[in-house]
Amino acid sequence: MNYNHQNQRRLIAFIAFSVIGLWGFTANQRTSGQQEDKKLDPAAWGANHVGQPVPDFVHGDECLFCHRNTIGAQWQKNAHGVAVRQLEDAGPLRDLLKQPELASAAKDIEYFLGSRHRVRFLKKDGFGTFATLNTQAVIDANGKAINWVEKDKPTWDKHKFGNNCAGCHATGIDAKTKSFAAFGLDCYACHGNVNLEHSNDTQLMILSKVRRNEAALITSTCAQCHLRGGKSKSTGLPYANNFVAGDNLFQDFEVDWAKADDEKLNPIDRHIYRNVRDVAVYGKTSPTCISCHQVHYESRTQSLAKHKLHPRAPLCFECHLNESPLKATKPYIVTSGICEY
Numbered sequence: 001m002n003y004n005h006q007n008q009r010r011l012i013a014f015i016a017f018s019v020i021g022l023w024g025f026t027a028n029q030r031t032s033g034q035q036e037d038k039k040l041d042p043a044a045w046g047a048n049h050v051g052q053p054v055p056d057f058v059h060g061d062e063c064l065f066c067h068r069n070t071i072g073a074q075w076q077k078n079a080h081g082v083a084v085r086q087l088e089d090a091g092p093l094r095d096l097l098k099q100p101e102l103a104s105a106a107k108d109i110e111y112f113l114g115s116r117h118r119v120r121f122l123k124k125d126g127f128g129t130f131a132t133l134n135t136q137a138v139i140d141a142n143g144k145a146i147n148w149v150e151k152d153k154p155t156w157d158k159h160k161f162g163n164n165c166a167g168c169h170a171t172g173i174d175a176k177t178k179s180f181a182a183f184g185l186d187c188y189a190c191h192g193n194v195n196l197e198h199s200n201d202t203q204l205m206i207l208s209k210v211r212r213n214e215a216a217l218i219t220s221t222c223a224q225c226h227l228r229g230g231k232s233k234s235t236g237l238p239y240a241n242n243f244v245a246g247d248n249l250f251q252d253f254e255v256d257w258a259k260a261d262d263e264k265l266n267p268i269d270r271h272i273y274r275n276v277r278d279v280a281v282y283g284k285t286s287p288t289c290i291s292c293h294q295v296h297y298e299s300r301t302q303s304l305a306k307h308k309l310h311p312r313a314p315l316c317f318e319c320h321l322n323e324s325p326l327k328a329t330k331p332y333i334v335t336s337g338i339c340e341y
């Protein structure tokens with residue numbers, strides 16, 4: 001029948017195209033060598049907000065008014081949600097102030113930075129700025145001190161937070177004054193300058209369910225803080241200049257991509273460098289940070305569960321031994337000159 005003939009012709013055409021396509025593809029591979037040699041200019045797409053004022057963004061308490069049942073219910077247990085806490089919200093960390101190591105400084109401490117391994121102590125020092133105490137507490141999973149760093153002479157530093165930390169441990173930094181619009185990590189850090197019309201059209205919202213395939217954009221967003229060791233070209237500071245989620249980080253943030261191959265770097269920072277390089281420089285679209293991590297998780301176990309389902313990729317072997325099925329991970333210790341631990 002006519003219909004069948006047509007199908008047959010389509011099939012032949014399809015096979016012919018496939019053969020030509022495959023031949024073209026392999027020829028391409030032969031001439032261009034490995035896919036990894038094909039480098040993109042990471043700064044080519046999108047825009048940035050260097051030199052502009054910090055947008056007047058919708059703050060987290062407003063977002064949580066509508067999103068309180070899902071996001072709000074977990075946010076105070078989330079490492080991003082508790083990245084910097086005021087005294088009254090700091091739960092078990094408040095007991096640290098009773099320790100002899102902080103006897104002389106405790107009365108001034110108003111904020112805590114960190115929640116999982118290390119805690120730094122802060123106090124307000126003018127509008128949108130903190131002074132930082134040199135003394136650090138090394139904590140266990142219950143927030144109890146198991147060790148102290150620089151405990152002999154607790155001293156406050158007025159400039160460290162703005163010069164070295166603010167862009168990744170606070171939100172909405174003014175490049176000139178180095179002051180922040182909100183302490184800790186507000187929704188804005190990842191969701192950007194949110195348009196409230198998104199409640200009718202989630203296409204307007206970065207990281208909404210319909211926009212989780214935007215590899216380059218998502219990677220820029222997470223890398224603004226997690227690519228430790230980069231530098232803003234316009235300010236020279238170790239954090240991005242006025243990055244607004246949706247921007248292209250690499251138009252102003254300078255990165256040494258060779259760190260992705262540095263065997264001396266710990267596997268946590270290295271898997272980030274590798275993944276960011278794969279997306280930003282080699283144009284890969286999977287995996288991205290959110291293929292493996294769930295930012296709004298119920299628990300760390302749930303967050304790790306997601307990565308186990310991802311198909312095997314070269315990135316897996318930053319942490320795993322190359323065996324089947326994947327099981328053991330290599331032992332590692334994370335240190336960071338940027339974060340002083």
Ligand code: HEC
Pocket residue numbers: 078079080082083084113114115116117167168169170185189190218221222223224225226289290293295300303
């Ligand atoms: C504005 C800075 C900033 C941005 C943007 C950011 N992070 Fe983080 N992230 C942090 C800081 C700071 C911590 C450590 C918080 C703490 O324990 O004090 C952290 C912790 C984490 C952790 C470990 C704790 C946990 O929750 O399991 C993961 C994983 C993580 N971030 C993934 C991401 C991903 C994925 C993105 C992008 C969608 C992202 N982060 C965007 C700053 C940031």
Ligand code: HEC
Pocket residue numbers: 113114115116117118119120160161164165166167168169224225226227228229238239268334338339340341
């Ligand atoms: C380029 C962004 C960036 C800068 C700048 C930065 N940090 Fe961090 N910091 C991070 C990220 C991302 C993490 C989470 C890393 C992880 O868990 O693997 C982190 C984690 C930490 C932690 C560990 C929290 C915990 O409990 O695990 C401490 C403490 C810390 N930073 C202190 C500082 C201090 C102090 C400064 C300034 C001297 C600073 N950081 C500068 C991005 C940054």
Ligand code: HEC
Pocket residue numbers: 060063064067071075080185186187188189190191207208209290293294295296297
């Ligand atoms: C560190 C980056 C980061 C911060 C900060 C952040 N989010 Fe998200 N958000 C994400 C990512 C990534 C997703 C995609 C799903 C996931 O990974 O959990 C997401 C998804 C969501 C979703 C959709 C959840 C769903 O059902 O799929 C909502 C709603 C949301 N975020 C609201 C908020 C609010 C409100 C805040 C502030 C209190 C906030 N987010 C702060 C990264 C972030």
Ligand code: HEC
Pocket residue numbers: 058059060062063064065066067187188191194196198199200202205206207208209210
């Ligand atoms: C007036 C109520 C309201 C406010 C305020 C609000 N949202 Fe929403 N948001 C909604 C509604 C309604 C939806 C669509 C239904 C849904 O998915 O929850 C939505 C969807 C989202 C999604 C996508 C979820 C998906 O299903 O893909 C994200 C992410 C999100 N909001 C984040 C935020 C952030 C961040 C803020 C603050 C800057 C914010 N919202 C403020 C009502 C609000």
Ligand code: HEC
Pocket residue numbers: 219222223226268271272273275276287288289290291292293304307310315316319
């Ligand atoms: C192939 C999956 C995968 C991808 C892609 C990936 N990660 Fe991870 N990452 C993991 C796993 C698994 C761990 C847990 C390691 C552990 O607990 O020892 C981890 C650990 C981390 C940690 C430390 C968590 C902690 O509890 O201290 C941070 C921070 C982090 N990843 C951020 C990122 C960012 C940012 C990206 C994107 C640039 C990214 N990751 C891409 C799988 C992945």
Ligand code: HEC
Pocket residue numbers: 267268271304307308309310311312313315316317318319320326327328329
């Ligand atoms: C950043 C480090 C890191 C990366 C990258 C990573 N893993 Fe893992 N993986 C871990 C850690 C840590 C565990 C153990 C966590 C647990 O079971 O609670 C684990 C556990 C697993 C397990 C369960 C093993 C068992 O015996 O229970 C599987 C399967 C797995 N990973 C697959 C993958 C795959 C597939 C990839 C790449 C797409 C990958 N991992 C990338 C750190 C990593």
